Amino acid sequence: MSKQEKANIKIAYQAAAExxxxxxxxxxxxxxxQTIEECEEFFDKDSTKPS
Known part of the structure; x- marks a missing residue:
């Protein structure tokens, strides 16, 4: 693997971490x-189900 490829991978990992x-x-x-109920409703939604 070239130095450029290693640098590109490092930059990609840094961007993903950020x-x-x-x-x-x-x-x-x-x-x-925002109320606790609103937060719970947000996290209870199943994004895989069609709306």
């Missing part, structure tokens, strides 16, 4: 004035 962090922070921080 995105995962952003998503985790967003999911762990409830919106201002």
């Amino acid at each position: 995105l995962a962090h952003i998503i985790a922070v967003g999911l762990s921080s409830p919106k201002q004035n």
